[in-house]
Amino acid sequence: MPGRRLGRRALGRDVHDVAPALLGATLTHAGVTVRLTEVEAYSGAVDPGSHAYRGRTPRTAPMFGAGGLLYVYFTYGMHWCVNVVTGREGTAQAVLLRAGEVVAGHDTAAVRRPGVRPRDWCRGPARLATTLGVDGALSGLDTTAPGSPVVLRAPAEPVDPARWRSGPRVGVAGEGGDADRYPWRWWLDGEPTVSPYRPAKPRAPRPGA
DNA sequence: AGAGTGATTAACT
DNA sequence: GTTAATCACTCTA
Numbered sequence: 001m002p003g004r005r006l007g008r009r010a011l012g013r014d015v016h017d018v019a020p021a022l023l024g025a026t027l028t029h030a031g032v033t034v035r036l037t038e039v040e041a042y043s044g045a046v047d048p049g050s051h052a053y054r055g056r057t058p059r060t061a062p063m064f065g066a067g068g069l070l071y072v073y074f075t076y077g078m079h080w081c082v083n084v085v086t087g088r089e090g091t092a093q094a095v096l097l098r099a100g101e102v103v104a105g106h107d108t109a110a111v112r113r114p115g116v117r118p119r120d121w122c123r124g125p126a127r128l129a130t131t132l133g134v135d136g137a138l139s140g141l142d143t144t145a146p147g148s149p150v151v152l153r154a155p156a157e158p159v160d161p162a163r164w165r166s167g168p169r170v171g172v173a174g175e176g177g178d179a180d181r182y183p184w185r186w187w188l189d190g191e192p193t194v195s196p197y198r199p200a201k202p203r204a205p206r207p208g209a
Numbered sequence: 210a211g212a213g214t215g216a217t218t219a220a221c222t
Numbered sequence: 223g224t225t226a227a228t229c230a231c232t233c234t235a
Contacts, residue, residue, distance in 0.1 A: 040230080042230080049230065050230090051229095051230080073229095073230085074229095075228095075229050075230065075231065076229060076230090076231045076232080077229085077231090078231080078232080079229095079230095079231050079232070081230065081231080083230095096230065098230095124231070124232070125230075125231075126231055126232065127231090127232080
């Protein structure tokens with residue numbers, strides 16, 4: 001039994017509210033449905049790591065749109081990464097979808113990811129995009145529109161907030177303003193699909209520091 | 210640990 | 223119009 005579809009009202013909230021709410025939510029495209037287990041918030045105005053930090057460009061234009069748009073970018077010469085835009089129009093916020101679990105369309109997913117173990121199908125943002133068949137052609141799409149090829153739904157079964165985990169993003173701490181007040185990264189504790197390279201526990205100070 | 214890859218962007222002419 | 227630096231990753235070792 002699928003959850004209710006997420007509309008402008010749910011996705012138009014502040015990115016730091018929407019990000020944890022997307023844990024356990026599903027995204028469906030081209031025959032595959034993924035349940036999200038790890039996301040990361042980007043807020044252009046206060047986030048030097050955001051593509052939108054230094055203003056609007058043709059590529060980042062969707063980030064400045066209304067909550068519910070898709071922002072898909074290409075990086076490292078071969079990878080697409082999927083973001084869900086949040087907030088009000090003009091605020092340049094988005095949630096990067098980092099990891100998830102395929103819950104429907106296993107056959108299609110297996111064709112898109114030959115030779116990859118199911119657990120790794122969406123373990124990482126570019127893998128998630130590949131498995132879902134999402135690329136730059138979908139950037140700017142309004143997922144809340146009727147007939148959208150990409151559909152976001154609330155968790156089919158409620159997620160216990162006790163399973164939420166969050167942490168500051170590496171390398172962007174201490175920029176002042178909201179940047180050091182909000183967690184950037186959210187994941188679900190105990191999920192095998194969460195990207196392995198993020199510490200699940202507070203990390204000891206750097207060796208040698 | 211390193212290579213690979215190409216879109217994007219700002220800084221040039 | 224051209225160029226060079228950048229990039230939020232994955233894969234093969």
